[in-house]
Amino acid sequence: MTDLSELNFDPSGLIPVVTQDARSGAVLMQAYADRAAVERTLGTREATYYSRSRGEQWVKGQTSGHTQRVVSVHVDCDGDSLLYRVEQTGPACHTGEYSCFYRPLLGGDAPESGLPATGLGGTLERVYATITERLATLPEGSYVARLHAGGLDRVLKKISEEAGEVLLAAKNADRAELATETADLLFHTLFALAEVGVTPADVAAVLQGREGKSGLKGPKEVG
Template sequence: MTPNLEALKFGADGLIPVVTQDARTGAVLMQAYADRAAVERTLTTREATYYSRSRGEQWVKGATSGHTQRVVSVHLDCDGDSVLYRVEQTGPACHTGEYSCFHTPLLEGEETQTGLDGTLERVYATITERLATLPENSYVARLHAGGLDRVLKKVAEEAGEVLLAAKNGDRAELATETADLLFHTLFVLAEVGVSSADVAAVLRGREGRSGLRGPKEAG
């Protein structure tokens, strides 16, 4: 028997709501439904699987679009009547091409995120989606067409701009140029196939009890 599956409380229609969250950014991507077989398949294959109420059949996210969801973990809510899929999303989650299905605001909230947490992940996800689809008039598509050397040249250029802004003590310019440097660095990672999770793993490995160790100390 699949672990904990008996704890699921399916509705009269045999379905249970599934909320899907990006495991890297924490963003809620979509909400759908699953029957018992879909949940079982998800747990077995780690491919996000749902049940279409309109078509009356099981479906695997990304099977036709290529915008797949690799399931990192599955959680049951406290009442057992809904499920959370935490996934690694490839490309946009919404059929409209948006990163998340929840992109239409009904009430604009105050921005509470002031740091980089989550932002870099969303930028990286957008870059990888653009590289996969190469949409017309996309900066990512144009830069990609120039080859890796062109991207590397941009990294070097932006690094120089960061140094100059810092030397001049221009805080606003330094923030802007650092953003440009981070963007193009993420671009290089995506081009070469290194994930942001790979970089995060290295940084976590350098975290000591007394703080973050430098590269030479990490060994």
């Protein structure tokens, strides 16, 4: 549905928005949006809300760096509430908790990030989240801040250098060195992704699109 006239805003011109992690399904937060905020969300895919206390529109993560890239927007059956499904960077709650719903009234544990606790995929997601947070805050003494100050060309040069180290380690069948150099290559590749605005989920979507019944297809086999 693209016709916002079908939405039922309250007398104050607001509509409640429930925000959900698109990867894990966990509920992250609940806020409000006015028509302009909804329009901006649809147009930019940046989760945008309306602050009742401040009386103004706000974009999630604009200050903290804990951004929400909107994957989809759904409206409920009565047209009086919305669901934002997002890719969350960092915690969603201003307290530092992953979800605003971290205090149980009846059983259960607080929602977790939904990212694998172990394994390469979960580690890459956490490293990427750390990189994006430090790019947003640029803390003094941070390697990310120093690398960012050198411009994109500097990190691209690092990727080239690390790729060469990976090739050499593989050629020498040095398992420990290969693991170390691959970690360096992945880190700097994630940095380049963050600088350009590409997420690990974007890369995963490309790889998933290459999966066929007979297994994973190589780039030249697709199409």
